[in-house]
């Protein structure tokens with residue numbers, strides 16, 4: 001694989017900082033991500049392929065592969081250099097409809113996501129992936145270390161946020177690698193980590209996403225107060241908590257993902 005600096009120069013471009021373009025230049029990290037993501041029977045979806053550090057080795061697995069890249073120039077370079085069977089979508093991943101991806105060959109059976117995520121939009125992309133209607137079975141995601149800590153936090157931790165609860169309910173999350181800025185070109189100011197997400201057996205109760213978001217809206221407020229935003233009265237909210245075995249003075253940060261799921265089922 002060419003160094004991204006050579007490719008960027010060849011095409012007369014410069015890395016776009018605003019799009020989080022820090023290209024991976026670490027062969028052992030690349031190998032680990034590709035080995036983790038590639039699983040027979042699962043189609044591969046890459047977000048932000050950039051200059052193809054992960055895309056080329058992912059394509060070599062022979063599995064169905066699609067990649068969504070926002071930068072038009074990079075998407076064009078990839079189209080010109082990858083086999084035709086690899087689908088390069090020039091789009092903002094946050095705006096691509098699940099149905100469009102599900103229609104790609106192999107994508108309705110099971111999907112494995114691989115990404116070195118753009119740092120400025122990591123949380124919305126992860127939320128979109130966690131709640132995706134695609135059959136996402138595995139995700140191998142590289143992100144800033146601070147972002148990774150949110151997926152590993154437990155109750156009472158300041159990093160415990162709605163994304164933590166939803167991701168931990170729907171996936172088993174395992175840290176598999178930490179990287180220093182030297183693994184990228186250009187080098188970012190921060191360290192990074194790679195997390196592996198394996199789909200759990202849990203179903204998502206329909207009310208869980210809005211329940212979790214409302215519960216954390218005012219972190220220092222009690223759940224009873226925060227749940228009023230969902231149209232419940234204070235006594236109705238307290239009654240609901242009681243039915244789920246949760247005390248009336250509880251705050252969102254004290255509840256486990258299991259507590260939230262139980263509460264969401266009761267909300268219907």
Ligand code: SAM
Pocket residue numbers: 019020021022023024025047048049050051052053054068069070071074091092093094115116117118119121
């Ligand atoms: N995968 C490449 C690598 O590892 O070298 C590039 C990773 S770079 C950290 C993030 C990539 O995401 C960039 O190519 C950037 O243009 C792209 N990107 C940024 N925002 C995006 C979005 N909303 N949707 C899709 N791609 C995006």
